[in-house]
Amino acid sequence: MIRCIVTCIALAAAPLSAVAQDRPSVERQFQSWLQQTIYPRAARDGVSRATFDAATAGISLNWDLPDLAPPGAAPPVERRQRQAEFGSPGKYFNQNSIDGATSVGRQMAARHAETLAAVERATGVPGRIVLAIWGRESGYGRVAIPHDAFEVLGTKGFMSTRADYFTDELIAALKIAEAGHAPESAMKSSWAGALGQPQFMPSSFLTYAADGDGDGRADIWRSEADTIASIANYLAKHGWVPGRDWGFEVNVPPSVSCALEGPDQGRPISEWERMGISRVSGRPFPEDERAEEGYLLMPAGRNGPAFVVTPNFYVLKEYNMSDLYALFVGHVGDRIQYGMGDFEGRWGNVGGLYRSDVAAMQRALQAMGHDVGGADGLPGFKTRRSIGRWQEASGQTPTCFPEASMKAALAR
Structure with a gap:
């Protein structure tokens, strides 16, 4: 006990570089934290000793992860960003990414037609939308998910800038292992701890993961049917409105202010129409949409394509809080099912600011x-x-x- 106190005091007084040089000591603290803090919490939530030992056997701190705050290190100093991290919105719609997600998505639509139809009947979420999210998150399961989930979540729970959040996610991951949804060797995650092909955080898995193939598990690592069912269930539980589209690309005349954008400035689509907004396709808005509420979306302001979107667009944002992400998903889904081409509006040469x-x-x-x-x-x-x-x-x-x-x- 005295040795621990002395070690902790020394680490607390040391700069980050010194802490990094004393990694074996920090590693010992990590192993003690797992046993003395995490196991008792997990046990209270029904995780057995055998499951805990299997999940944590051999794991160590991953010092390559971002946003780490080792014990005793000074908190990160906010620095002026020197990189042009804010790029043009148009770069998000890389042609190769769009074409690849569309091409493989069509193959998956044919391969999983029965499952997609059943999931759409059960949840109201269109198969094309599920496919587009699956493609964006993990390349339809083809992108490697390299990290041990328990090592990532353990490291970030022990010494990251959001330690409490990741500690809760580690407990959730242990509960997933206890339930037997995937063997320990299959519990792979991203560097941020997102799991499997839909890239669910463990707490989201516990709430939204679904069994799509009827085997009693929700194996989002290896089962494509479970992946499809889980994505659809997530969107349904977040309020997807069956029968409504996600949105329409439109022309916005100069008389309509771009400052009218936002989900808190909605009005019936027929009213946007009366203001002079029209679909770029030249077709009228669907009759069953015209009386419903729509929202102006201009992700690059006057420097790019414009849209009238529905509440379902903001359900897509619940999956990833980004206008561009939701727009990518809706666009790729439309290309998969309807064979639509690129946006009519051109992305301007904007962005590139710090x-x-x-x-x-x-x-x-x-x-x-x-x-x-x-x-x-x-x-x-x-x-x-x-x-x-x-x-x-x-x-x-x-x-x-x-x-x-x-x-x-x-x-x-």
């Missing part, structure tokens, strides 16, 4: 009373429309997207 610069713009807008959704350096819909409102108020033509020239203008 996230720290975008965050500075957000703080300036916040000081003016705008709700930008947080100064995180990422231009979500609240930031985009706040820029548009500021541009309108200052007599500019609104573009609703951050540009380098705005930083100095906002700082005045």
Whole structure:
């Protein structure tokens, strides 16, 4: 006990470099933490000693993971980002990624037609949407998922900047092992601890994973039927509205402000239509959609394609909180089933700013009373429309997207 106290005090006083040099000591603390903190918690949740020992046998700290905060190390210092981490939205829609996800998705649609139809009948979630998520998350199971889930979650639970969150996820993973959904050797995850082909965090697995092949398990690592059923169940439980589409690419005339974007500014699609918004295809909006609520989406402001989306678009965002992710999924799903081509709207040459610069713009807008959704350096819909409102108020033509020239203008 005295040795532990002395070691902990020494680590607490040491810089990160010194802690890194004393990794064996930190490793011993990790093993003690597993036995003295994690096992009692897991046991209270019904995890047996045999399951715990099998799951944790041979695991050690993975020092290559990001966002680690070893015991005694100084907290990470926020630094000005020197990389242009905020790129053009158009880069998200890499042609090879789109074409690959579409091509393999069509093969999977034929191979799993019966399962997809059954899942759609049960949940109301279209098979094309399930396929697009599966393709985006793991390349339809073809992308290697390399990490031991218990090692990743254990490391991040013991010494990451979000230790409490990952500790809870480690307990959830142990409960999954106890239930026998997959043998220990199959419990693979991403570097962030996301599991299997749908890339569920363990807590999401416990809530949403489904048995699609009737064998009594939800094996999202090896069973394609379970993967399909689990993705559909996740979307259904998050509010997917059966019978509605995810959205439509549209033309937005100059008379309609880009600052009208957002899920809190919805109106019947027929009203958007009366304002002059039309589908790029030239076809009318479906009659059963016209009376329903829709929302303007302009992910690059006036510098890219525009959309009227439905509540189902925001269900897709529950899977990954990104407008571009949800748009990718909807677009690839449409290509898989309907053979649709690229977006009609062209992505402009925007982006390439430091996230720290975008965050500075957000703080300036916040000081003016705008709700930008947080100064995180990422231009979500609240930031985009706040820029548009500021541009309108200052007599500019609104573009609703951050540009380098705005930083100095906002700082005045």
